[in-house]
Amino acid sequence: MWALRTPPLLQSSQRAWSWACRAVSAGPCRAQKASPNSKYRETVLLPRSDFPVHLPGRLQPETELEIQQKCGFSELYSWQRQRKTKQEFCLHDGPPYANGDPHVGHALNKILKDITNRFHVMRGYKVHYVPGWDCHGLPIELRALSELEETEHLSPMEIRQKAKEFAEKVIEKQKEAFIRWGIMADWENCYHTFDRKYEAKQLGIFHQMFDKGYIYQDYKPVFWSPSTNTALAEAELEYNQQHVSRSVYVRFPLLKPPPKLASVLDGLPAVNLIIWTTQPWTIPSNEAVCYMPNSEYSIVKCADTGEHFIVAAERVQSIAAALDMQFDVISTCKGTDLESGMCSHPTIPEKQSPLLPANHVTMSKGTGLVHTAPAHGMEDYSVASHHQLPMDCLVGEDGRFTEAAGSELQKKAVLEEGNEAVIRMLQGSKSLLKEEKCIHSYPYDWRTKKPVIIRASKQWFINTANLKAAAQDALKKVKFVPASGVNRMLEMLDKRTYWCISRQRRWGVPIPVFYHKETGESLINRKSIENVIKIVEQHGSDAWWTLPIEQLLPSEALAQAGNVQDYIQGQDVLDIWFDSGTSWAHVLEDAGERADLYLEGKDQLGGWFQSSLLTSVATRKKAPFKAVMVHGFTLGEKGEKMSKSIGNVVDPDVVINGGNDHSTDPPYGADILRWWVAESNVFAEVLIGPAVLNSARDDINKLRNTLRFLLGNLAGFTPETDTVPTSEMYVIDQYMLHLLQGYANKVTTAYKEYDYGKVIRLLQAFHTRELSSFYFSIIKDRLYCEEEKDPKRRSCQTALAAIFDTVVRSFAPILPHLAEEVFQYLPYQKESDSVFRSGWMNTSPIWKKPGLEEAVEGACAMRDAFLGSIPGKNALEYQVVLVIEPGLLFELMEVLQHEECSSTSQLNEIMMASQTTLLSEVPRDISTDDMIKGTFLINLEGGDIREESAYKVIVLPAAKSKCLRCRKYTADSADTPCARCRETLGGK
Known part of the structure; x- marks a missing residue:
């Protein structure tokens, strides 16, 4: 091979780069390395480019940083915002949480967004993309306080200050990473949920929803985290599938028989109902036992002890097996026959628990009779509300039994020693039939990774039951990618009856409510909220803790409610999902109110997507997004969750810059992450x-190898003066433009559908198959050996220039650093120094010529037959005779080769032989023993013209000598160049 001079970027590594031959035949390259004393060496037009085929070691990340600076990455967003265009595209950035280092999940999300935005910029859209951060909430508060030795005596403002400082540090670190990944944005004007204008907007949405009756205060069971002393929403839970509970079977003695069963039970000794629960600590709060009205229940006798029990008929055998007893069925009745029965409470003497009907009772587990504690279960609460049962909660905010639970239980943690104490009490009252371990799915606090409980408390809620139908209707008008996302989100909405939005923390936006010091009654109305909004807009939410009550609560908001001094501001803050879920009100204010796209991970189907939808529908009766794209999570190479203990955590910074040991953690650069x-x-x-x-x-x-070939062969080409009109180009060059237009159209469609994997597949297929393996192997002789300004060579360069421009633009949104880098090596003037400032792929309709396909693909079919017959040999050592019956195929081949025999025709170039002969019948003097036969179907004008033509390929050894310049076997003697090369050389 001819050696190329070493590019400057590679000189330090002393690694010369040479052109690889990618001919379809396995024979030697046409452009082989000439002997040092070859007098023709300097006459061959070898590729010339300093563009490096790869960047070893630190050169990759260093080059990317140079490109970012030279090509104005930091100014691109502002530049495109100033363009005069009516086309706008808005991608609303879901705020990442400001509580940790940037990770590959961030990279996946931010890069997907950036590919989308860069595509639209290149397409001429004015892109609206404002990056943001979710800055409030417990995880940040906990991380900030974990850095301090003493936290118990911190004031609310001290906690808030520490949390804000921590969040600000994290934001700067994440922002630095996002910029390094090539994310296009105005990084000086981001949004943060702790900005006072943002907080004021958020409270404005709260105000509207309160006015419309969607927000209310109530005492009801909610998910409660003892590890963080706060209420949680469903979206803040993660479920541990291997949680171990101490489950118990418990006797509930029948105190008063149901009237309909009086005659059946009369004369029987004591009868007990059996319940099963995985939460023994809730039994002291029992207020009833529920049954399914439409199911059947059996009265059974234990063959071993003579005891009588009532359980669901279909659960008799499984319960007997679980308790290691033998049950004999005495009688069976309907669930409705249990009406008006009464049980004794198993741990509280003299307390009674009524038997009540309930549709939530299932028969898949347990006994068909459900222990009901209204303070600790959502369905239990519904039953209690309907039957006006007490809902007292015996568990405090710290997850421990209160004084009301009695001295035996007081101050005991319900999930630990409290559970043990209740089980001992059941044993003491002879109510415990059996205890066993139960492995099941159980909710955990997603922050602390510790189990939660359900606990009744006074909280603020959004009535999603009243919003649900409108939200679902709005969602059905939204495009989801993938389409399955909409059904998952509709199902989640369907199950959501209310949303608890109050949190018992300090670091957040306060719920603007005041409480009477003596009665505890809440005070909240339009005037009180409006005043708080004005204050927050001016001073930020810190004012809630720093200003006196007289400034926070205006006298006109009191009406007949007493004096300002009788009130104190509430201490609860808003759920961070309400924080981030109202971001549309702040960010989309100047973007037409609705985003074209929300793009986040699948966990946001129950999180940010949902909270954004609910708040927008409640206040504006429409979704804040036109389309939603949902991506998956990042996992280790083998599909396992990333873990430091396993050692499979991938740090984006290490991917880009390399680790301590570059032999194990080499620097890849940001484009590798983006790819x-x-x-x-x-x-x-x-x-x-x-x-x-x-x-x-x-x-x-x-890909770089392909780009270098393109660049190297564009040396000396000036588009303004050297471009050949399409109609005058070589057919194979026109054919490549035809393929190029098809490629560009498919790539554009894939980008529009957010299918970036398809873009990569199209790119790889095009540059490896159509270009490197096919076109480049065919055109090397014309590029290297024709006279520099020959129209045949300029035709090829015209095609290469179009291919280069289209291919680079096609991958630019994905690999912006490489696109800008390779653009700098173009040997001719460009309209702009930046790929992104000069538009999308610009193909021409006149490139689409179906007839070209038939001509070139017909020739290729015969070429494949020829090359297949000489595996591993040099195609230039042969000449080919093509015999085609008269018809369309023969006429198409005549377009490629006018004369009967040629070594320089377009047909011979495609065949890659030293000479090609085109005939309509087999010559008499040629042996047909090794003739290859085949047919080719021509299909033109949508099937209106169809013709199958037969052909024969005859392969013969080349009759002439090897040319010392072009390596074809077309010279009259071994000492002189061939006729074509002599003409090219002229007087040289």
Whole structure:
């Protein structure tokens, strides 16, 4: 091979780069390395470019940083916002949480957004994208306080200050990473949920929802985290599938028989109902036992003890097996026959528990009789509300029994020693039939990873039951990618009857409510809320804790409610999902009120997507988004969850800059991360690890190789003066433009559908198959050996220039650093120094010529037959005779080769032989023993013209000598160049 001069960027590593031959035949390259004393060496037009085929070591990340600075990455967002265009695209950034280092989940999300935005910028849209951060909430508060030794005596303002400082540090670190990944945005004007204008907007949404009756205060059971002393929403839970509970079977003695069963039970000794629960600590709060009215229940006798029990008829055998007893069925009745029965409470003497009907009772587990504690269960609460049962909660905010639970239980943690104490009490009252371990799914606090409980308390709620129908209707008008996302979100909405929005913390936006010091009655109305909003807009939410009550609560808001001094401001803050869920009100104010796209992980179907939808529908009766894209989570290379203990955590910074040991953690640069994101099936779980990253690096290096070939062969080409009109180009060059237009159209469609994996697949297929393996192998002779300004060579360069421009633009949104880097090496003037400031792929309709396909693909079919007959040999050592029956195929081949025999025709170029002969019948003097036969179907004008033509391929050894310049076997003697090369050389 001819060696190329070493590019400056590679001189330090002393690694010269040489052109690889990618001919379909396995024979030697046409452009082989000439001997040092070859007098023709300098006459061959070898590719010339300093663009490096790969960047070893630290050069990759260093080059990317240079490109970011030189090509104005930081100014691109502002530049495109100033363009005069009516086309706008708004992607609303879901705020990442400001409580930790940037990770690959952030990279997946931010890069997907950036690919989308850059595509729209190149398409001429004015992109609206304001990055933001979710800055309030317990995780930040806990992380901030964990850095302090003493926290018990901190004031609310001290806690808030520490939390804000922590969040600000995290934001700067994450922002730095996002910029390094090439994310296009105005990084000086982001949004933060602790900004006072943002907080005021949020309280404005609260105000509207309160006015419309969607927000209310109530005493009801909610998920409660003893580890953080606060209420939680469903979206703040994660379920541990291997949680172990102490489950118990408990006797509830029948104190008063149901009237309909009086005759059946008369004369029987004591009868007990059996309940089963995985939460023994809730039994002291029992207020009833529920049954399913439409199910059957059996009165059974224990063969071993003579005791009588009532259980569901279909559960008799399984309960007997669980208790290791033998049951004989005495009688069976309907659930409705249990009406008006009464049981004794198993741990509280003289307390009674009525038997009540309830539709939530199931027969899949347990006994068909459900222990009902209204303070500790959502369905239990509903039963209690309907039957006006007490709902007293015996558990405090710290997850311990209160004084009301009695001295035996007081101050005991319900999930630990409290559970043990209740079980001992059941044993003492002879109510415990059996205790066993139960492994089941159980809710945990997603922050502390500790189990939660259900506990009744006074909280603020959004009545989602009244919003549900309108939210679902609005959601059905939204495009989801993938489409399955809408059904999952509709199902989640369907199950959500209320949303608890109050949190018992300090770091957040206060719920603007005041409480009477003596009665505890709440005070909240339009005037009180409006005053708080004005104060927050001016001073921020800190004012709730720093200003006196007289400024916070205006006298006109009191009416007949007493004096201002009788009140105190509430201490609850708003759920952070309400914080982030109202971001549309602040960010989309100047973006037409609705975003074109929300793009987040699948966990946001129950989180940010939902809270945004509910708040927007409640106040504006429409969704805040036109489309929603949902991606999966990042996992280790083998599909396992990332864990420090396993050692499979992938740090984006290490991926880009390398680790301590570059032999194990090499620096890949940001474009490798971006390729990984685009290449992955992001709608499922996304795997990452060394093998994935190395594969991405290899793919990009192959692409760089293709780009270098294009650049090298554009040396000396000036588009303004050297471009050949399409109609005058070589057919194979026109054919490549035809393929190029099809490629560009498919890529554009894939981007529009957010299918970036398809973009990668189209790119790889085009540059490896159509370009490297096919077109480049065919055109090397014309590029290297024709006279520099020959129209045949300029035709090829015209095609290469279009291919280069289209291919670079096609991957620019995914690999912005590489796109801008390779653009800098173009040997001719460009309209802009930046790919992103000069538009999208610009193909021409006149490139689409179906007839070209038939001509070139017909020739390729015969070429494949020829090359297949000489495996591993040099195609230039042969000449080919093509015999085609008269008809369309023959006429198409005549377009490619006018004369009967040629070594320089377009047909011979495609065949890659030293000479091609085109005939309509087999010559008499040629042996047909080794003739290859085939047919080719021509299909033109949508099937109106169809013709199948037969052909024969005859392969013969080349009759002439090898040309010392072009390596074709077309010279009259071994000492002189061929006729074509002599003409090209002229007087040289």
